[in-house]
Amino acid sequence: MRRMAPFRFLACIGLLLAASCSGGSSPNSPAKLHVALLSPGPVNDNGWNASAYEGLLRIEKELGAKKSQQQVKNPSEFEEGYRSNARAGATLIFGHGFEFGDAALKVGKEFPGTKFLVSAGAPGVHSENVASMVWRVEDAAYLCGRIAASLSKTGKAGCVGGEDIPPVRSAFNAFEQGAKLGNPNFEVRQVYVGNWHDIGAARAQTLSLIEAGCDVLFHDADAAGLGMLEAAEQKGVFAFGCTKDQSSSAPKAVVASAVTDVPKSFVEIAREIQEGRFRGRRIEWTRKEGMVGIVWNPAMKARVPAEVLKQVEELDSKIASGSLKIPYSAQ
């Protein structure tokens, strides 16, 4: 009997297989907008994934779309995530991260009627029905840098990144450029956590930045950035939030936050598709469309010198009108 057990087990599986193979596949309904989101992490992370999910919910509410969401665990599931949603009749599928690029291009060819979006996609990730979109945090990081230069006593700032990838490097370079506008000798150090979630590591790296004399901090590290904010609050140095208004996470440290309106961008894309004016391309969301900008912490704004406030306002309106362009530079 000992030997027989696995065979019985196999037989059960066989029966289950035979019984269920008769089911049909889902029907295609191109008329209604059906939007799917593939998130690389849980949508309750209060950061990158949460903002995408919020976008999905807004598309559902504002455009009356059908929604579905799937968390993919590892890279082998990217392709499957796109394909299964396309097969289930999704008209628009967001893959929320650069890592979805390969899969979007591949599955995009198989489903020409479906639109595929890659958040923070690499240059060149677009085709007829595939688009990638990036948020030019540079527009806001530049202003944060300018403010940082006026607050720093040591002339040194620290930037804590999640992964060392081009968009993050570019945001930090814009921050540095803004700071150098206020103080040509300003020094900016960049460190990287190596992931987007390790709050403890971000905190430790921040403490060593402070130790090295950095008295203003900026981050682009998603959830791990909370570690930077904690350390700044504890050590009494200035900090700038990222992605969302993070004033409440470190009320005595955060001066302003460089925010990106991910949900609004999602709704914008869905609207393009609904109105039939979508085309595959690389989309850059900037200050101009109101997708990127800075949000002050009202309690800390008074610490910034009046002439700097005035200059920041001027710079902001120049960036918003397009007369001042902050370059993308991932060097």
Next chain:
Amino acid sequence: MKITQLQPGWTAVAALLAAVAAGSSVLFAAGADPGDVLAAVVRGAFGDLYAVGETLTRATPLLLAGLAVALGFRAGVLNIGAEGQIMAGAAAAVAVGLHMGGVPAPIAAAATLAAAACGGAAAASVAAWLRYRRSVPEVLSTILLNFVLLNLSSWLVRGPLQEAARAYPQSDRIAAEAMLPQLAPPTRLHAGFLLALAAAGCCYLLLFRTALGLRLRAVGLGVQAARFAGFEPAKVAFFATSMSGALAGTAGGVEVAGLTGRLYGDLSGGIGYVAIAVALLGRLHPLGIVAAAIVFGALESSAAEMQRSAGVSAAVAQVIEATALMGLLAADFAAKRASRSGATAESAAEEPA
């Protein structure tokens, strides 16, 4: 209770049913519509050819890694480092696969997978060496090596194996010649599944039809007895550990050569840990593991469909997997208790007579 002396048969099925029941109650407590969920489960796992392909695709690395765990456990080697060995195998596969351009396809793929097996075996041999030369328990060394190997691969995709463009933490794609053939497009099912089935067959033959397998199982059942029988436990266990690592490494290799084509820092995604559950649910028997891997593949595949169409969180599938494992251990324990008290009652009844 020795992990190698699990009760076979009904307990596996009972544990699985208990897990499904527990999982469903979690689902319904969370307010999901039972009809929607059931439909999604069946559709996601076996609904059509595509779903079946998806189930088998997900079962492939679980099967190879499950065999890896079982082979170790059978020889009394508690290798819980499959997760790290998968990454070692994947990294080795990429390192070799990148340079296979121009090599005839079957040879390129074979070289890539051989590299994966060697990578996994090398990683496991470290633990074996620590165990048999330095008396470090392999339970500790393999789990600690997981962290080393995961961080090592995460460094590789930012260092030596990073793509030529140096932009993202990923490797370049391995040569097309090194990729495994697709079995049933548009499903993702690839030749790695057949390889995994063949590996299960070989493990079966090795364990139950060869002298080496007998020695291996004897060592697993009792080191002293095996020594008296004239076997060298350390040598046998060293072999089992390396073989176990080679199988886990191959699991990483087929993920690369069959699916992703690239190395990513988080490629393994917990497969090495789920494999322990697969091995135990399959009662450490190669054929049982084939079934268990397909069950877990179906579970993961239907979890994805549940998310898509019934709005159920990804965590629920993990709850079901964990419950299956705990149910299994509980059932084993109960069966063991029952048989022991039965035996005591029998001998007590015999004594007065």
